[in-house]
Amino acid sequence: MNSKDSTNSKDTNNQNSKIEWNLKREFQPAIPFDILISRKQELQNRLGQYGILVLYSATEKLQSNTVYYQFRQDSDLYYLTGLELPSIRLIVTYDRMILFSDQPDPENEVWLGIRPNHTELKQLCPIDQVYSIDEFNKQLSDSLHGKLRLFYGFGQNTTNDAEIFAKVDSQIRRGRAAQSAPSAIHHTHSILHQMRMIKSDYEIKQMIEIAKITAEAHRLIQSIVEPNIFEYQLEAEILSVFKNHNSVAAYPTIVASGANGCILHYTSNHHQIGENDLI
Structure with missing residues (x-):
């Protein structure tokens, strides 16, 4: 040195x-x-x-x-x-x-x-x-x-x-x-x-706000979902809404298309969404 x-x-x-x-x-x-x-x-x-x-x-x-x-x-x-x-x-x-x-x-x-x-x-x-x-x-x-x-x-x-x-x-x-x-x-x-x-007025207001954020995320993916995109792409959009509200997910995001919808705690979210798949 x-x-x-x-x-x-x-x-x-x-x-x-x-x-x-x-x-x-x-x-x-x-x-x-x-x-x-x-x-x-x-x-x-x-x-x-x-x-x-x-x-x-x-x-x-x-x-x-x-x-x-x-x-x-x-x-x-x-x-x-x-x-x-x-x-x-x-x-x-x-x-x-x-x-x-x-x-x-x-x-x-x-x-x-x-x-x-x-x-x-x-x-x-x-x-x-x-x-x-x-x-x-x-x-x-x-x-x-x-x-x-x-x-x-x-x-x-x-x-x-x-x-x-x-x-x-x-x-x-x-x-x-x-x-x-x-x-x-x-x-x-x-x-x-x-x-x-027993929820206080403060907690009820918080729950209402959380519900609004969650609804916003669901409306967003409803507007962009189409065949051949991947489950993880929808997951990314959901999490982006949460982050933009300075919030976090309460549990791992489940985006289960097709047969994956039969799995209760499906979180891998890597499947490509097919034509007429239920999500």
């Missing part, structure tokens, strides 16, 4: 450093704050003094090397927080909502995007406290104290299950020192899904 190369290397390092510090930290709640407050209050009323709910975020899945599959948050956690972040946890009792999330790593932010810090998280959802993940076990022990009913989504992640069950077992084994520990574990479905079935 000559002196010129050395200078270029230093310039590149300086540019990377500037990128790290110049990334804009702009966040907006994905769900209106007043809606999240209403959901929090409703959940706390349902939990009562002796109930506690624990949620884990969905897990990132590696696709190849340093590339991950598109992340999809746990639906229950998203319903309460509007956060699409991996590696977070939530504890809710009748008087507190506690979020656990590590502070963002500036180097990772350059690679993967900005992640809200603890102060910013409080501006995005109605949490009372934020702790780092390494505080979870202690806070969980404290929060379980005196609770009789634990609501937790067991059966989805064996590592999380082992952590929760071990903590409950530890509380029980402490006997009188613990005064009381959950004697029953209920799936989160039994409390949160009752709430989610």
Whole structure:
């Protein structure tokens, strides 16, 4: 390396450093704050003094090397927080909502995007406290104290299950020192899904808007479909409508022509459409 190369290397390092510090930290709640407050209050009323709910975020899945599959948050956690972040946890009792999330790593932010810090998280959802993940076990022990009913989504992640069950077992084994520990574990479905079935005015408006976007996509493909084009071409048009509305598909697009229409979850969408094929 000559002196010129050395200078270029230093310039590149300086540019990377500037990128790290110049990334804009702009966040907006994905769900209106007043809606999240209403959901929090409703959940706390349902939990009562002796109930506690624990949620884990969905897990990132590696696709190849340093590339991950598109992340999809746990639906229950998203319903309460509007956060699409991996590696977070939530504890809710009748008087507190506690979020656990590590502070963002500036180097990772350059690679993967900005992640809200603890102060910013409080501006995005109605949490009372934020702790780092390494505080979870202690806070969980404290929060379980005196609770009789634990609501937790067991059966989805064996590592999380082992952590929760071990903590409950530890509380029980402490006997009188613990005064009381959950004697029953209920799936989160039994409390949160009752709430989610009843749609607010905000949710109804969202569903109407989604239906309009979907109808627009269907009208578009009705206007362009003809023999000899391929199923994937129609899929591309459908997804383009969604993207133009800053929306994503709720499930993989099914464009099943001819005999493919007999396949319930047909998603390969590679067949050429024939004359008089039903789609």
